[in-house]
Amino acid sequence: MNKQSKIYIAGASGMVGSSIVRILKKRGYKKLLIPNSNQLDLIDQLKVDKWFKNNRPEYVFLCAGKVGGMFSNMKYPADYSVKNTLIIANVINMSFKYDIKKLLFMGSSCLYPIQNGNKKIKPEMLLSRPMENSNIHYSISKINGYFMCLGYNKQYGTNYITPMPCNIYGPGDNFSENHSHVIPALIRKFHFAKLNKTKNLIIAGSGNVKREFLYVDDLAEASIFLMHRYNNSKLINVGSGKDISIKNLSYLIKKIIGYEGNIIFDRKKPEGVKKKLLDVSVINKMGWRQKTDMISGLTKAYKYYKKVSNIN
Numbered sequence: 001m002n003k004q005s006k007i008y009i010a011g012a013s014g015m016v017g018s019s020i021v022r023i024l025k026k027r028g029y030k031k032l033l034i035p036n037s038n039q040l041d042l043i044d045q046l047k048v049d050k051w052f053k054n055n056r057p058e059y060v061f062l063c064a065g066k067v068g069g070m071f072s073n074m075k076y077p078a079d080y081s082v083k084n085t086l087i088i089a090n091v092i093n094m095s096f097k098y099d100i101k102k103l104l105f106m107g108s109s110c111l112y113p114i115q116n117g118n119k120k121i122k123p124e125m126l127l128s129r130p131m132e133n134s135n136i137h138y139s140i141s142k143i144n145g146y147f148m149c150l151g152y153n154k155q156y157g158t159n160y161i162t163p164m165p166c167n168i169y170g171p172g173d174n175f176s177e178n179h180s181h182v183i184p185a186l187i188r189k190f191h192f193a194k195l196n197k198t199k200n201l202i203i204a205g206s207g208n209v210k211r212e213f214l215y216v217d218d219l220a221e222a223s224i225f226l227m228h229r230y231n232n233s234k235l236i237n238v239g240s241g242k243d244i245s246i247k248n249l250s251y252l253i254k255k256i257i258g259y260e261g262n263i264i265f266d267r268k269k270p271e272g273v274k275k276k277l278l279d280v281s282v283i284n285k286m287g288w289r290q291k292t293d294m295i296s297g298l299t300k301a302y303k304y305y306k307k308v309s310n311i312n
């Protein structure tokens with residue numbers, strides 16, 4: 001991939017896609033193709049075919065899809081399953097038909113099965129145990145995307161790669177009440193608790209479960225790095241390499257936002273698996289590491305939230 005390559009970022013308006021676009025532009029990549037979903041509905045196979053025929057991208061970052069938190073996944077299982085399957089199949093299939101040079105299909109750590117114990121998650125663990133039920137429709141459609149890439153690589157020698165990022169947060173995140181992931185949901189909650197001077201803020205679960213988070217620009221950097229350097233069908237994990245308990249995360253966000261009330265953890269509410277930490281040794285050995293620590297990442301995410309929500 002060079003500065004004159006035609007690069008298509010599918011999902012360029014989303015959190016991850018927009019960060020890839022920002023960084024590619026900053027580095028001087030000139031020919032970025034970034035239609036939004038109104039200009040190109042990736043569910044429509046004929047339109048996708050026509051668009052590839054007319055635009056002929058050389059490199060594809062596939063970051064488009066229906067993405068959301070646990071409650072949204074449980075409420076809209078058909079959308080998560082069918083829309084993602086169609087988007088993924090259309091983009092991968094047309095990438096092959098129009099002979100692109102390389103494709104990066106954005107996977108996700110939630111494709112991995114439930115892990116017990118303290119083991120870090122390795123790519124070999126895919127499909128080795130039962131899956132988390134709350135987002136299974138989304139996960140299965142994305143696992144199928146990985147197998148589409150694998151299938152093309154095996155059958156036709158293509159170079160389609162699949163990074164597996166941990167939870168991502170930062171500017172461009174979805175802060176809506178019903179669709180958000182952990183960090184945007186907490187930022188929103190703490191922000192309103194501060195504004196309303198709420199005395200006790202209730203957070204679902206014991207707060208003891210641990211999760212791994214990565215700032216979105218770090219994922220974008222890693223994706224560009226992998227587009228240049230990684231040529232292998234095997235899944236490659238991308239993460240910070242560290243996890244944090246929801247309790248510690250909550251206190252960190254409380255401090256950044258300046259909420260002065262109490263936090264109460266509601267142990268009766270569901271909170272998912274105890275631990276979910278990726279083994280990121282492969283990408284670290286290749287020379288990539290996260291740059292943004294949680295304090296600066298969360299501060300930037302909060303600044304973005306205040307700007308877009310217009311509630312100060």
Ligand SMILES: NC(=O)c1ccc[n+]([C@@H]2O[C@H](COP(=O)([O-])OP(=O)(O)OC[C@H]3O[C@@H](n4cnc5c(N)ncnc54)[C@H](OP(=O)(O)O)[C@@H]3O)[C@@H](O)[C@H]2O)c1
Binds near residue numbers: 010
């Ligand atoms: N967020 C995370 O924590 C996380 C973690 C690991 C992996 N990932 C992966 O990263 C990728 C991007 O996630 P994200 O958080 O950036 O999601 P996002 O902010 O919700 O962005 C989704 C993107 O997909 C586009 N899109 C949706 N339906 C479309 C359609 N029918 N046609 C064309 N475009 C469509 C949206 O475009 P419009 O806005 O124009 O509709 C948007 O640009 C996903 O593959 C996800 O699995 C995300």
